[in-house]
Amino acid sequence: MTEVTTVAGFRCGYIAIVGRPNVGKSTLMNKLIGAKVSITSRKAQTTRHRITGIQTRENAQFIYVDTPGFQTRHNNALNKTLNRTVSNTLTAADVVLFVVEAGIWGDADAKVMALLPSELPVILVINKSDKLKDKAALMNYAQQVAARRDFAAIVPVSARQGFQLDRLEDELRKHLPEGEAIFGEDDITDRSERFLAAEIVREKVFRFVGDELPYTSTVVIEKFEQEGQLRRVFAAILVGRDAHKAMLIGHKGERLKEISTQSRLDMEKLFDGPVYLEIWVKVKSGWADNEAGLRAYGYE
Ligand SMILES: Nc1nc2c(ncn2[C@@H]2O[C@H](COP(=O)(O)OP(=O)(O)OP(=O)(O)O)[C@@H](O)[C@H]2O)c(=O)[nH]1
Ligand SMILES: [Mg+2]
Structure with missing residues (x-):
């Protein structure tokens, strides 16, 4: 494991990735770190654990924490466990990526939004923007969701196509605390x-x-x-x-x-x-x- 030499103004922090099932949280994290550490599929409830994915740049270390999609349908033992993982991740985060799907807003999204701690900066990530070809519709959608809460930034992306992820990273960096890297610069996860x-x-x-x-x-x-x-x-x-x-x-x-x-x-x-x-x-x-x-x- 190589050490990161800390430069002045270096930032490092934990970024919770939350949202309803299937919005593309894991695809997004994998793209952001450039490796596939979190599994993905078309089916909901693919992610069942907290998965850390790390990206180290010259001026910052981004420690992403992918979470299970927040479950709102059945109150069984597995779903309770999954939701506790989401809540625990939020407690330890410096900034939150709240992921929604372009053009879609429902009860399940509202329930996740209600969980977000008011003291944390929350970036609204509108994923799958490749599916909403009409730019006016995307703008309109962004405005509607933006009116529901005070967001630190709103960034439409396509995790699948890698669209606007550099912009998302720039926004994120602003909200990370100054401090030394926690992981080695080549680490991509803390999972075995x-x-x-x-x-x-x-x-x-x-x-x-x-x-x-x-x-x-x-x-x-x-x-x-x-x-x-x-x-x-x-x-x-x-x-x-x-x-x-x-x-x-x-x-x-x-x-x-x-x-x-x-x-x-x-x-x-x-x-x-x-x-x-x-x-x-x-x-x-x-x-x-x-x-x-x-x-x-x-x-x-
Ligand atoms: N068109 C499109 N599809 C996407 C995009 N990002 C993810 N997907 C697809 O959406 C589906 C769900 O992706 P995941 O990354 O597994 O979603 P998730 O939010 O992690 O799902 P859970 O872990 O079950 O909560 C997969 O079929 C992905 O390929 C995107 O930007 N555009
Ligand atoms: Mg997932």
Whole structure:
């Protein structure tokens, strides 16, 4: 780990990324740090943990904290845990990125906005602006949301296309406290490779199987070994029912093979070295039924 030499006027701070499910928070953080440390998918509730992503520039260190989409539909143990993660992240933040989707404002957005501490600077990030081609409509939308709260800045972006992210970073820097870097300049996250490996497999479960299964499953890494450059990863996907196990494995094991291959390729990219990966599917219901169970599987 290399140290950052602190220059006069260097800034460093924590940036909470919050919003309703699926607005593109994780895509945004990955683009801002230039690496994929947080998993993404078209399905809501992809992110289930607090994920730190770090970007160090010459004059600032940005410590982003991606959070689960704030859950407003069901009040079960998992959703309570996810929402507590959002609240805890806000408590420790210096500045907040409140992410909304261009052209869309609903109850779920209003509920997230109500959580934002009044003493923190909040930047309104209007993501997916690539989907709203009409510039007048985007302006109109920005004005409507801006009237709901005092925002430190309003920045329309496209996380997917990388549009206006430099402008967002400039705005953010103004609100970071002066101080030395907390992480090394090459660090991109404080999460372990073991944790990131489980997340990568979970992303493939979200991407390659139908609607219900991802919500009743989780991934555990049973063994993670490193020998020189080679990582050996033994993962288990826990599913609630036999039928889900069959769904994951697929005809002649095709689906599990696809999940394995895609997971391995992502791991090799992120860890920058070869990976040997074995994935097993196990039936284990009830892991998300209560908070003690959730903690046992790494949920906060
Ligand atoms: N068109 C468009 N799609 C985007 C953009 N940013 C993200 N998406 C898509 O939106 C979907 C959700 O993205 P995520 O980054 O997983 O969203 P999230 O807010 O982290 O979702 P949760 O973790 O479930 O709360 C994915 O299909 C992304 O590819 C964007 O700027 N434009
Ligand atoms: Mg996410």
